[in-house]
Amino acid sequence: MTECWSEGKLRAFIDRELPEEDIQRVAAHLEECSECGDLWAELAGRADRVSALMHELAEPEPVVAAPRRARRAGPMWRWVGAAAALAAGVLIGIVALHKQATQVAVAPPAPLVVQTAAGIAEPQADSGTAHNVVTLAAARPAQAGSSRRNRKPTAPGLQTNNPFLALDDDPIETGVVWRVELGPREVPAEVIVDSDGRPRAIRLVNFKPNH
């Protein structure tokens, strides 16, 4: 009969934590030694029982688990769908407003008077701004007045709804709005500059000439 194995080796044999040749030797010994066979059975049974109890601890805590079970995936997808639809709507609205604003401000160049103050004095313009690079005529195209800025309360001497005045007849497709100040009185204005760096339209911002 082969030699008996220690309790520790038998326990490692149960977990298959012995070298392969030792596993073969222990298995062969257990077939011929009832005493070691009994010890192996006792160790294996205890290991199973203790392991089962220890695994009880791995279960989720019921207080935490209960509200999680109540959650479903449905509302999440509905929120995602609603958010996507809202984003698409906002995007379409922005594009439509952009097109409309471009048409309103730029399309009717005829009523607009954009003049260099060096040569032509503007009858209704503030004399203080007359020598500036650009002054505005009083005549403006009728505005739709749908801009949100139109509804803001207007302080005396200020206005918020000047249209952009085209500086040439070419259509403006894209551009960047620059905030500038004109002349020694630093009259605030906005200039649309296209991708070539050419100013295409201008408007005064928050300024109303005193009459």
Add this chain to the structure above:
Amino acid sequence: MRDVIGSVQPAEEFALTPAEGSGSASRRVAGARLEAIFREHYPRIVGLLARLMGDRGQAEEIAADAFSKLAGRPLLLQDREDCTPWVYRVATNAGLDAIRSNSRRRRREEEAQAAILHAGAQSDALNEMLRAERRARVRAVLGALKPRDAQLLLLRASGLAYRELAQTVGIQPGSVGTLLARAEAEFERKFRARYGDDV
């Protein structure tokens, strides 16, 4: 007074540049080693403690505290073989101390059992109550074991191999089987002594 102050040399003149340099280098090494150990073992320690205590938040607190203590021991950090078992031992001991005197856990378990009784099917509530009771018993017995025995059982239940167990607990790989068998025997003996044969 002016003379006294005037005779005091600026602090940087006393600085020993070579010693300062080597000190900062060793601090960098210790910091890097601490970070490596933290990355490798923090999740496992939190899992072990959460299993032991049934409270993941508290487990994270204790694990973080153990690493904080390790950070304050630069000499220990110089030897990774020593500091890994050390941080496991500190964390496990703190967890065992906590379950021995954790009134918050007991109160939470009582509240959980009450909540279960008020919600769900009666059979589910009964099963959940029984499981909660078993969990409480296992924790109580673990708290009564020697820290190393409890540590071995918890880590083995977490799936660590013998080689990892030996490295983590700081024992010889060849003695893992023996110590594990003894820990299981002691656990079962204490469990039976407290709760009868219903193991």
